[in-house]
Amino acid sequence: MSHIKLQSERLRLEPYTIADFYFVKSLLQDPRVMRFISSDGKPYTDEQTIEWFERQLARYQTGRQTGLLKLMSHENDEPIGHAGTLLHELDGTIELEVGYWLAPKHWHMGYGREAAARLMRHAFEEGEKEIISLIHPDNVPSQRVAKANGLHWDRDTEYQGMLVSVYAGDLERLCRHMKREEMTR
Template identity: 85%
Template sequence: MHLVELQSERLRFEPYTISDFYFVKSLLQDPRVMRFISPDGRPYTDEQTIEWFERQLARYETGRQTGLLKLMTFESDEPIGHAGTLLHDLDGKLELEVGYWLSPKHWHMGYGREAAARLMQYAFTEGEKEIISLIHPDNVPSQRVAKANGLHWDRDTLYQNMLVSVYAGDLERLCRHIDRQQMTR
């Protein structure tokens, strides 16, 4: 994959730039957001935030993943979160994950589900066969999003010293599932 900009029904996806650092900092230093993301459940320090942001910008240069893309609605240029596909070495196998983080004021509005669905469709058009989501075992809302998009629980495993539930799916089947859902709206 390469540097991309995508759209869905309500969302625009754009690569981060240096000017987005303070928005990213607001996510990484919010205890509600980081509760299920950081290994210890705590917000990142300034130093961790800088390292994370630099690592994220480097992801735009590497192959199959989109990296995390800034999410905005069509009504506003204000970022609401980010979503993307990321490569992870998980249990000795390189796997493509679809993930998203949203600002708390944008939770429970269907944006996570919509973003993940669009990214899965994009990954499929780019020739990917399978996708996973890594979700904290206690993060029930994200588990619901994964299931709504057709992913199924595959296993629990350790990733970066944190127990995660792996939700997985075959992209061809998932994209048919998503297309059927969109036709019934």
């Protein structure tokens, strides 16, 4: 799995390397980014950041998930965030989530939607049937991204000590819808 490299119209998605640690640190220690990510809404400490990064690199070796992939802008070859598919145990079931985090200067530019759509198509091509997104109930912009990609609110539940809204979708239906949209452009 560590060799996954995907592209979309404006983005390149590729695995992190050790050289990317300080970029990741800039995301995990930014209070604006972490507001809806961590269970207490606070940025990670240096120790938590190191643990998170090590766990992330290990995800590249585990089957169905892509792990979080670095998002690189084609325009200026700059890292702008990360996105990927992750396996989570939720309410007693293993589910595949599509998720993304962007550096604040790249918010509201459609990158989250573009990355999530590309990852959902990849998951479908790999034989996955369903996808979810776990979104903090107050994170309205991410809820809009999920809805724009065809996911629907499914339920609210607790995940790792935090209340989350689960948005879900059938990948075959979603990919058919995306294909129709592409053909009408």
